[in-house]
Amino acid sequence: MPDRPRALPALVHNLALILAGAAQTLSFSPFYLWPLGLVSLLAVLHLTKRTASEKLFRDGWLVGLGLFGSGTSWxxxxxxxxxxxxxxxAAALTLVFVAGLALFPALGFWLWGKLTSSAATRLWLFPAVWVLTDWVRGFLFTGFPWLYLGTSQVDGPLAPWAPVIGVHGVTLLLAASATLLYGAFVAYRQRSGSKEPAVLLCLAVLPWLTAWPLGSLNWTEREPRPISFAAMQGNIPQQIKWEPAHLRDQLVQYLTMTEGYWDRDLILWPETAIPVPSPDAGPIVDRIEEKAAEHGTTLLTGIPWFGYSEELQRETFHNSMTVIGDGDGFYHKQKLVPFGEYVPLEVWLRGLIGFFDLPMSSFSPGPAEQALLSIGGRSVNAFICYEIAYPDFVAAGSRGTDYLVTVSNDAWFGNSIAPLQHLQLARMRALETSRFVLRGTNNGVTALIDEHGQVLQSAPRFEVAVLSGELYPVKGATPFMRWQSWPVLVLLGLILGAAKWLKRKSRTG
Known part of the structure; x- marks a missing residue:
């Protein structure tokens, strides 16, 4: 590795890494400054150029501290x-959460150092390490698939790549572009007189140039007849949502909002809009069934399900959605939010502080294999809360669907950037699957997203509102729906394998 004659003072170096990580947050919603994602990666490459391999763990942790400290402080x-x-x-727990997430890039950078055999190897290995870190973070310990840099491209020039290679593939293109640009800069600074800088520069812009013709391809086909819908945004304060004294008022509010919209093909209520367990919700469900049958419509709502689970061999709660009226189906949420819907290490943590004893924090995950919902003769896949953030989970479960529905209760995050980031994640899933996504929330952002990931309609946040419009069923499947992230993962494996081989060869040769 090169020596460090011009290394930055340690404090400046560390602060610069934190700022480089934090800059990525500005590339996401609600800021949409997607070029800063590329700038951030370039800064990370430059700042770690002279870092000894054994200290890359520290540098990765500092980058993660900046990214998650700014992007998930909500x-x-x-x-x-x-x-x-x-x-x-609360501040201490937030710090622990952020510091824990920062361990993912720290471990990725540690691997980066372990596999590095030369300055050139370190450079071209960077994109693979970055994307591998993202992928591991998306499934380990139930996963936290938030702040993938590729998501920032939902409004960027690389967006047409999303239906082909998914968000991890788009992140790989971003990281590869940054690496090639930095390589071109290094080669130019060496003043070797070769064509290497120009070649690297051309390779860096190639994904951006080829994205334009990709954008003209239609992976799915709209059906001619639209589906009318009305999505109810009740704006129920989180403080009273599970209070028995307020349950009746909530149900009356949703029924009152729905009056005048029973002629729609689909009526959507948000996550746990019926805030009573399914066995106790008979009267309200019966009333909805009568109204739906009278108008030939379908109402889809969130509701806690309670009953005997054949899979778990015991009675349990599920965070669920149910179809009422013209259709059939129950969906039980599979990806649960730690501490919000279940408590890890429950035996030790329950009762310590109020956060470990939140209402309805004893859900069990639903079974992996669940039938699609049938709504008005259409096959629909439903996702609850942050399930929509999982790219491969959504893509694999959306085969054979006509459109997608996701419901959430983002009141937990107040007036922070989290609900807006959440909406952007739903937009990326629409782009990857080339399907309309109808998003229903308690207090925003309730929205209709088209198959290109663009928001066609949305309701204002923190208001009681009804979003009414039309969406189109689509037929067909994108390459990403067929293959998910496997092509990207295989490529990462080959790159890491080649790096390990070169490392071994450098030691023996």
């Missing part, structure tokens, strides 16, 4: 405002 709102937790404890 978890404080959930812990403090709605988790009945004091300011010092």
């Amino acid at each position: 978890v404080y709102v959930s812990i403090h405002d709605y988790g009945m937790t004091s300011v010092p404890v």
Whole structure:
């Protein structure tokens, strides 16, 4: 590795890495400054150029601290405002959360150092390590598939690549572009007089140039007859949502909002809009069934399900959605939110602080194999809350669907950037699957997203509102729906394998 004659002072170096990570947050919603994602990667490459391999773990952790400290600080709102937790404890838990997430890039950078055999190897290995870190973070410990840099391209020039290679593939293209640009800069600084800088520069812009013709391809085909819908946004305050004294008022509010919209093909209520377990919800469900049968429509709503689980061999709660009226089906949420819907290490943590004893935090995950919902003769896949953030989960489950529905209750995050980031994730899933996505939420953002990932309609946040319009069923499948992230993962494996081989060869040769 090169020596460090011009290394930055340690404090400046560390702060610069944190700022480089934080810059990525500005590439996402609600800021949409997607070029900063590329700038961030270039800065990381430059700052780590002279870092000794054994210290890359530290550098990766600092980058992660900046990224997650700025991009997921909204978890404080959930812990403090709605988790009945004091300011010092909420701040401490938020710091632990951010520091824990930062371990993912730290471990990725540690691997980066372990596989590096030369300055050139370190450079071209960077994109593979970055994307591998993202992928591992998406499934380990239930996964946290948030802030993937490729998501920032939903409004960027690389968006047409998403239906082909998915968000991890788009992230790989971004990281590869940054690496090639930095390589061109290094080669130019060496003043070798070769064509290497020009070649690297051309390779860096190639994905961006080829994205334009990809954008003209239609992976799915709209059907001519639209489906009319009305999505109810009740804006129920989180503080009263599970209070028995307010349950009747909530149900009356949703029924009142729905009056005048029973002629729609689909009526959507958000996550746990019926805030009572399914066995106790008979009267309200019966009333909805009568109205739906009278008008030949379908109502899809979130509801806690309680009953005997054949899979778990016991009675359990599920966070679920049910079809009422013209259709059939129950969907039980599979990807549960830690602490919000279940408590890890429950035996030790329950009762310590209010955050570990939130209402309805004893859900069990639904079975992996569940039938698609039938709504008005259409096959629909439903996703609850942050399930829509999982790219491969959504793509694999959306085969044979006509459109997608996702419901959420983002009131947990108050007036933070989390709900807007959440909406952007839903937009990326629409882009990857080339399907309309109808998103219903308690207090925003309720929205209709087209098959190109663009928001066609949305309801204002923090208001009682009804979003009414039309969506189109589509037929066909994108390459990403067929293959998910496997082509990208195979490529990563080949790159890492080649790096390991070169490392071994350098030691023996």
